[in-house]
Amino acid sequence: MLGNTDGHSWENPPSVNELLARHHIAPTQQRRQIAQILFARPQHLSADQVLERVNQHGAVASKATVYNTLGLFARKGLIREVIVDPSKVFYDSNTSVHHHFYNIDTGELRDIHSQELHLRGLPELPQGMALDGVDIIVRVRNSD
Amino acid sequence: MLGNTDGHSWENPPSVNELLARHHIAPTQQRRQIAQILFARPQHLSADQVLERVNQHGAVASKATVYNTLGLFARKGLIREVIVDPSKVFYDSNTSVHHHFYNIDTGELRDIHSQELHLRGLPELPQGMALDGVDIIVRVRNSD
DNA sequence: ATTGGTGCAAAGGATTTGCAGTCTA
């Protein structure tokens, strides 16, 4: 795979500055740092985890800024919100089309590549509605 | 359709007492009332909406009891939790296999019948995991 | 008597908000 839908390749990732520019987001210190963490590799992080990591080596961003930034990135299409757990939102730095395994025992989230799972027959949308996205979540639990 | 997976038909619904008995749930006043509301028809309700409706004609159940009861019903398989909105859980009184449209503008949740949408190639589950369920959420927004 | 169920209020946790201070063009 050389790239994804509206994005970049993970093999040869653009700089964070370029990423932010591409999505029309003003590059501030904390936005760059947060993007740095998110786009180090495809991953699923909660706001709390991002907050923790961004401040791991000294204070960089406040809680409010992390929430604001993640919300902004999601609205701008840089990252994807994954809603699988009522208690917190995950942010997925991989925006290519794919789906998820969610382990309800451990809270672990794993990708399902889009080739592994296909939908047949998306029903027509109700009047006056536009498609925003399709989420497929395969919930699993530990079988022991 | 005469019935659904582990359940009952909506054309000829069993009494709430029978429903509770079938799922090994002790029939108390408030559980009966809550079931009454949920199973009046297939629908999607938040805990708050259930609380509101159950107490519409005089106090019947407290907030804690509504939450406890909905959690219990979900664990026992009487209803299905639908997680589409980070801010609240919906409870679906229709437990037959089906999926959902979710309007991110209005918060409205609508069924997609399982015949309208099929999955091809459920990937094999990771080691030591058992399938719990598959949720498909088609997110839509108002196109105006 | 013991077990389970309920109600109330308080606690909890994730997220948002208000607002003052900062930065940058």
Next chain:
DNA sequence: TAGACTGCAAATCCTTTGCACCAAT
């Protein structure tokens, strides 16, 4: 200097918990 961004603390909202009371076996 205006407009955008940040930080802190307080506020909010949904949900869970602790604990005393009540009901049924």
